[in-house]
Amino acid sequence: MxxxxxxxxxxxxxxxxxxxxxxxxxxxxxxxxxxxxxxxxxxxxxxxxxxxxxxxxxxxxxFNYPTFECTWEVLKEIPSLNAPGKSVYKEIVDFNEHNVKNSKSRIVDKNGCRLDAQDMGFTMRDRMQLLKLVDTKETEIGASIITDWFSPEFFQTNFWIMWATTFAFQPWHSAIELKRYMERFMHEFVRINTMEGIKSTPLNQYESMIVPLQNYLSKKGVxxxxxxxxxxxxxxxxxxxxxxxxxxxxxxxxxxxxxxxxxxxxxxxxxxxxxxxxxxxxxxxxxxxxxxxxxxxxxxxxxxxxxxxxxxxxxxxxNTNESIWQSYTVTMKNPELFKAFLAVYKNRPGIGQIMTFKDSNWFHGLVIAEQPHFRNQPKDVNTMWGYGLFPNKLGNFVNKPMLECTGQEIFYELCQTCRIPPELVHDVTCLPCVMPFITAQxxxxxxxxxxxxxxxxxxxxxxxxxxxxxxxxxxxxxxxxxxxxxxxxxxxCDVKKKIPKVSKHNKKVVVMIKAVRKAFMGGAGTLREREMKKSNKLVKIGMVAVAGALAYAAKKKFE
The missing domain is CATH 3.50.50.60 (FAD/NAD(P)-binding domain)
Known part of the structure; x- marks a missing residue:
């Protein structure tokens, strides 16, 4: 047998x-x-x-190219069902070469206006607290939570708003997991505002990845x-x-x-x-x-x-109250309604990734993917996906928790947040989804x-x-x-073949210097950098020197 x-x-x-x-x-x-x-x-x-x-x-x-070492290894051997002659990996690579992420509305305020997200918004205390967490061993961190390591002001920074909504972190989550994310994705720290390093699939992940993989396994008899x-x-x-x-x-x-x-x-x-x-x-x-x-x-x-x-x-x-959040998917048959959302998004579909509504009680975000996002989606139909990290709270416009809202009520909250004219809201449906264990890990x-x-x-x-x-x-x-x-x-099975190692981008000096520089000075053209240009150039040189010294010291610690 x-x-x-x-x-x-x-x-x-x-x-x-x-x-x-x-x-x-x-x-x-x-x-x-x-x-x-x-x-x-x-x-x-x-x-x-x-x-x-x-x-x-x-x-x-x-997805991310410099990471996900094991996943790409598999997908290189799985034939694509959407692009004959290509592997799923090659299909994803080609798609992202023509759809480079460049968010122009990463953070939006209560007036529907986009904010300058290049500057992380750190104080010196924030920087030192972040460096301390990254530099502490997991055995010393133990079961502590993120709020044990940071002052309340840290959770108002642009960095936290972007990092939390990109990776779904909450202040009460494990400090170890935040440390691991900071180390694993340190190369993305400098462009978290544009999300340039984030990769996506041509269609939704089920149809772009799971269906080809299932088809491969089924043909093999699984x-x-x-x-x-x-x-x-x-x-x-x-x-x-x-x-x-x-x-x-x-x-x-x-x-x-x-x-x-x-x-x-x-x-x-x-x-x-x-x-x-x-x-x-x-x-x-x-x-x-x-x-x-x-x-x-x-x-x-x-x-x-x-x-x-x-x-x-x-x-x-x-405690599902601390691991729950809620998502929703919008289907629109009205092209003018979709155009109204794109006007707020300020990106073509598939380029902007997450747009976070900073002042939303639900800590609400919206993603408009490349269209079509589903294989059987007609050309004149468009879809969007959104989520709320605080679904237990009352909405800003709907006087009830997101968890108690119908799809229609969630969409009303979204439309009010984005200042969408009421006369455009027709031929649309919104399906809510509650996931009590979504961030249990x-x-x-x-x-x-x-x-x-x-x-x-x-x-x-x-x-x-x-x-x-x-x-x-x-x-x-x-x-x-x-x-x-x-x-x-x-x-x-006692396989002798080696498993790909976890990439240690956090130990690369160039990556660390860029990350520290971003933490101190934000991105090119930010208010902080413009002010520095107007002031003594020696200040800027000193900041860069400090960044390099800190990066080198941190590297020696990691080693």
Whole structure:
């Protein structure tokens, strides 16, 4: 009997792991089986809908070329379905060469006017506090939160507004995760206002990445069994080692089992950022759910209660008020309405990326992607995607929390914020989506709370998710799921091939000097730099010298 590999979930991590099993372990696709609760693969990378019902994306991941080492390795081998003769990677590269990001309205005030976002807005105290966090070891940071490291004024800076809304950070999130992001994406620090380094896919990520990957796996014989919710895994302990023996899952309200052979493998998704997510409508709010409605977190909790080495899910699931935010997708059949939003956006679709409404009670942002954003989207129909990081707060124009709003009410708030004339608001729909665990991976935690991709006591199983421990890498990215998948496969199957290292851009002297210079002087042409030009040139020279010295000192510390 051939060796089989079973997966709890058919998200992007599981799909990547299946790829590595076939390429590097010589698994047959027909011996790879995925059990998925939903009726579609791809996990949190989704994109669906129609003109009649409205299009919907729960969220979107951002890509970056100098990083995402493991993900690009895979996508270079996956044929594109949209661009014959190209890989998915090449298609994405070509698309971004012709669609270089250059946000002209990164921050917008309450009057609908764009602000100068080149200057980070730091005081000397802000700079020193940021440098101190980056220079502190994770073991010393522990479970502290971001507000433990910064004064209240820091959270009013342009930097925080842009960094928080680009990567979805909240002040109460883990200080370790902010440190990791600062190190992993230090090369983007200098252009966070233009978002030039952020890459996107030609269509939504489901159709640009997941569908080609699923098509590749399907042709190889990999099977996905939908409507299958794994509720437990029975393990056998012997000599301090754990061996997965039985998968218990529910299909069509009936419990079933899969007995694992001695040589079989099992990959478990312990936690999912879109667990218990719900979608509303133009006339109905999205329903707020919680841990009782989750599947992956409850499975992880059950395993952690029974067996050692499974980590501790409680920090990530105990307070959905601190991990929740809400998104929405707008579908417009009225071209004039779309043009009105573009007038505020001041970019052609796909170029501006996130536009943040600084004074919004919902900490509200809007993205207008390249059109069409969906394969079945007609040329005369346009879409937009937005989100609110503070959905528990009352709107500025709608007197209720975003969580209680219908799609129509959310769109009204957006139109009022952007000063859109009421007579243009017709032939439009807006679908809200509530995600109670969307930033659960950012919650404060200790190193032991996240299990390793392959626990030290595991014989035939591993974990693939945003909730495993991978040194130096950043959660809330496709790369984290891919690296977890590759790590789990290589360790369980004793693959000698090396996994691409996490790029250490923060150790490059040129990157650090540019970052410190940006922190001190903002961008070319900012008010601060113009003032410096008018004053003694020696001041500017001194600032640059200080920046270089600090960068060099920090580099020596990191080494």
């Amino acid at each position: 051939s060796r089989k590999a079973y997966f709890v979930g058919a998200g992007v991590g599981s799909m990547m792991a299946a790829f590595f099993l076939m390429r590097d372990v010589n698994f047959q696709g027909s011996d790879i089986i995925m059990l998925e609760t939903l009726n579609v693969e791809g996990g949190s990378c989704d994109g669906t809908g129609s003109v009649e019902t409205g299009f919907i994306c729960r969220g979107g991941r951002m 099977s996905v069994k939908f409507d299958c919710t794994v509720e437990d895994v029975t393990m056998e302990e012997s000599a301090g080692k754990l061996t997965a023996k039985t998968i218990h899952f529910r299909k069509a309200n009936k419990m079933e089992q899969i007995q694992l052979a001695q040589t079989d493998l099992l990959f478990i998704q312990n936690g999912c950022m879109t667990d218990a997510a719900t979608i509303g409508s133009w006339t109905k709010p999205a329903e707020l759910k919680g841990i009782a409605d989750s599947t992956s977190f409850k499975l992880w909790e059950k395993l952690a209660q029974k067996y050692l080495g499974m980590g501790n899910p409680k920090p990530f699931m105990r 950012f919650m404060p935690r200790t190193v032991s709370d996240r299990p390793k991709p392959v626990p030290d006591n595991a014989v035939n199983f591993g974990f693939i998710s945003q909730f495993v421990e991978i040194p130096f890498d950043t959660v809330f990215t496709v790369e984290y799921s891919t690296r977890a998948a590759q790590t789990a496969v290589y360790e369980l």
